[in-house]
Amino acid sequence: MANSIAWLILLAFLIFIEIITLGLTTIWFAGGALVAFIVSLFYDNLILEIILFVIVSLVLLFFTRPIVKKYFNSTRTKTNYEAVIGKEALVTGTIDNINNAGWAIVNGLEWSARSVDGQIIEKGTKVIIESVSGVKLMVSIKKEV
Numbered sequence: 724m725a726n727s728i729a730w731l732i733l734l735a736f737l738i739f740i741e742i743i744t745l746g747l748t749t750i751w752f753a754g755g756a757l758v759a760f761i762v763s764l765f766y767d768n769l770i771l772e773i774i775l776f777v778i779v780s781l782v783l784l785f786f787t788r789p790i791v792k793k794y795f796n797s798t799r800t801k802t803n804y805e806a807v808i809g810k811e812a813l814v815t816g817t818i819d820n821i822n823n824a825g826w827a828i829v830n831g832l833e834w835s836a837r838s839v840d841g842q843i844i845e846k847g848t849k850v851i852i853e854s855v856s857g858v859k860l861m862v863s864i865k866k867e868v
Contacts, residue, residue, distance in 0.1 A: 726769055730760035730776075747792060755780030807852050811865060812836070818844040818862070827852075827860055836860040 737753035759776040766772075807829050818825030818838050827836035827850060838844055839853050839861045850862035 726763040726767065726772060727760060730756055730763050730772065734760055747788060751783040751788060752776075752780045754783045806830075807834075807860070808854060810852050812850050812852055812860060812862060814844050814846050814848045814850055814862075817846050818850075827862060829860070834858070834860045836862050839863050 734753055734756040737749040737756055740749045741747075741753065755776040755778075758779045759772040762768075762775055763772050810829055812827040812829035812834075814825070814827050814836065815833060816824065816826035818827070818836050820837050820841050825836045825838070825844070826833055828834070829852065835858060836850070837856070837859050840863065842864075844850060844862070844864060849865040851865050852860050853863055854861040
């Protein structure tokens with residue numbers, strides 16, 4: 724009976740953590756704890772319960788998590804910095820990494836900018852945003868086709 728109470732407490736704790744974070748991380752282990760709890764009601768074998776907890780948790784984690792994440796996050800809106808990666812920006816202040824200077828405008832917002840390869844990029848140049856580092860755009864000169 725003590726095992727059953729321990730599994731029930733673990734199950735409640737894991738579900739509580741999942742509700743707080745909504746990160747799809749502890750729910751898989753809560754499934755394993757549920758199976759271990761059910762088994763503990765019929766058998767008093769801690770080794771069997773732990774083995775089932777680990778196996779069920781890992782099976783849920785590796786086989787169902789990718790499917791659930793695909794559908795769970797399908798409507799997620801990209802945040803400001805994620806949305807600008809790969810977009811074109813216009814340099815509004817010469818980008819010079821050595822002098823820690825440079826500005827670019829994208830989507831109507833001005834960001835500080837730095838060159839990914841360290842070259843100086845003049846004002847008025849069109850660039851592509853490669854990544855975001857802190858609050859700085861990391862850019863490269865747009866290749867004209």
